[in-house]
Amino acid sequence: MALQHQIRSRQAHTPGATFLSYTPNGKKLITVGIDNYCRIFTTGSDEEPATIDDCQENNTAIAAGNGFFITGSEDGTVCKYSLENNKLEEVLVRTSLPVRDIALSPDGNWVAVASDELVVKVVNTQDMTKILYLRDQTRSVKHVSFDTSGTYLAVSCTDGRILIYSLSSEQPEMIKQLEGMIKSIDSDAEASSKVLWHPDGRAFGTPTPSRDIQVMSWSDWERQKAFTTGHGGDITSAVWSPNGALLATTASDLSLCLWETKTQKLLKKYDDVRATILSMAWHPTENILSYTNNDGELFIHTDIVPTEHQGLLQLSIQSAPFFHDPTEGTSGNAGAKLANGAKETIPHRPGRRQRTPDSINDILGDLSEDEAMDDFVIDDDGAGYAPNVNGHGKRTNGHLGALASPNGKRRAFGSSFFRPETHEAFQPGSTPWRGNRRYLCLNLTGFVWTVSQETHNTITVEFYDREFHRDFHFTDPFQYDKACLNENGALFSCEPSGDNPAMVYYRPHETWTTRTDWRTNLPAGESVTAIALSDSYIVVTTSANYVRIYTLFGIPWRVYRQKASPAVTCAAWRDYVLTIGNGPVGGDGKCHLLYTIENVKRDEVFQAEDIVALTPNSTLSNVFFSDAGDPYIYDSTGVLLTLLHWRSPGQARWVPLLDTRLLPRLSGGGKEESYWPVAVAQRKFHCIILKGADRYPYFPRPILSEFEFQIPLSSPSDSKNKNKREEFDISDDEEDTTTTKKDDSRTLEHSLILTTTLFTQLSSTLSHTRPTSSQRQKLTELEVSIDRILLQLLGQECMAGEEHGMKALEIVTLMRDANGRMLELAGKVAGRYGREVLGEKIRELAERRLVGLDGGEEE
Structure with missing residues (x-):
């Protein structure tokens, strides 16, 4: 008898992401990796695999037919290779951005290509000039997957949406868009969001944000049963057995699980996985599961299904796990409606009774007599033999489990499903990491980047001002993964490895002694979650929820446990430290982020566990202090916010200063770009512009761009104005004049609220610090600017007509001057446009203010 759970491991490729595919007949197994060759293994043979050299490097996907296989790579090349002569046949198609996934139709005639482009290309494998274009995506695509008939294609987008296309006509048609099934992930993430079409063709499953596998019947788009995997990390790969009776899942927690489809019962869990599995494939006929990982290894796991469950592999095609069969209640010539209004014909099954109103099939469905009687249990003694039975002896819906929310997560509080x-x-x-390099730090001082050399890293620190600082690089045996950089020094930290604990390393730029850099270890089992460096202190947040604060020369100064946990990130400026952690759970099942700001030198807390204002479904992308010492955050929706009144406990509020989605450069709609936040300095937002689907800057060194603050107030004028003009027969000249006035008014209103915000920000700072003469002068200039803007707005209202008099008077009441100079100018503006009543009101207001200054009451 063969030994169970035999695993043959092969170092198939250079350490890195590796992928595999069986041919449909199961005779060959092909692997690709980050190196420039493909490996072809023969099933059941211990001989060395055949190798195809001179292939593309950094392969990201593979799909195999019986006589050929197709690969996709990061350079955008999709190649077809022959299995008869093991040579490259042709380049089927190229994309301008990296390929992320490919899928081969069941008949082998079409290959779907997912890439960082917005368009999915479906190419004929026999004639590469025949291409179908799927264009309904608004974000790049992570995965593609054909159904069992090859008629439908599922497209998993990086924004968390699934698009289902029908390919039955010359022009592909998007028939359904699903949201909430998969989570938003980066296109190069190891996590999977791939649609898994069940072999019976009536349903599919997807990994959910809660790390389960949710099944959906696609004839009625209803969520069916789910595999509650309990994985401790994101699911990286999942695959049905050839007959659909089993499901294998693996995750970044280095575990591989085997499930029975009918009951969603865990049959076996393998915890001896050495690296993250990225690709799995069942052998078409044998009890073999093969998989590859992110370390270049191939594992051929024979007898993967334990002996007591091997009979499941011998069954015919099994049904997907339904709460209810979506075809129930339909006759043999009826059909369920699809999203496009067509009907899906459900053929009559031989040997099955046609449904009639009194048919026993309507009562027992397709169950056998024994199966149909499973629920017929009488709990006559109250001993609990019949759970989910109500007082009338009828079965409740408790067997259905917790209701699923729109995003596919179970929300049963008090149950094990809620996470x-x-x-x-x-x-x-x-x-x-992208390839073998990544940036550890990017700010206005310079940038720190590291290159992996397998056994060690090399770190380079470069400055923008090379006259003041000199670039340097060094060999990094500790493999630092976090860094901070400022005018005084560079801070690094590394994770624990083996018996070596986590470590913090500080290196000053200048010294008047022989050696001042220092290292310190964290307690065993504690890792670093984030670090921050200011002119006075070093801040380290850890996995134990400790906040550890050191002086610049390594003296421990504070250690305390962070209330908001787990810790998320931190920032520092001079004596101030800002820490952020996860707080209470909101109604959407996500933790609110809480921040704390304290002055380390004075041991004073300004804001304690206040909420970080994020919109639903958004995440925090960056947090930093500006050059003036004000806290800023940048979220995943592209909005920059600052914290006003943060030195006054209980008074802080987040104010948006820029929404990058409303930038004029994007108004045409033709550009697709995002922005990597770097800093706020000189009252400008400094960032790196990322083109296309890029989400992170890469090499060569990116160029910094800057944008003026622009508080979001209103949308720019659009074609609706033109429609209104035509409806009311407004002349072009009149329309242009009205639009110009509105634009001028909108510009002044924006200037007013922005200047007022900056005035409030600086005023709050000066009221809690010792102001310099230049700061006081700047505050005075802002105050005068507010009154000048109000005076300009007053002029526009006076010009608009007498009916705008009340608004004009309201504008005058907002003026800040105490000596009455601006009110005098306001009266002159009213007189210039002949607004006598308004002028009289302004004089009355001036008199009341004068009385108030002399000790009288101000109304």
């Missing part, structure tokens, strides 16, 4: 979604920790200014 709050926490915000992941991040280091401000750092990017994820």
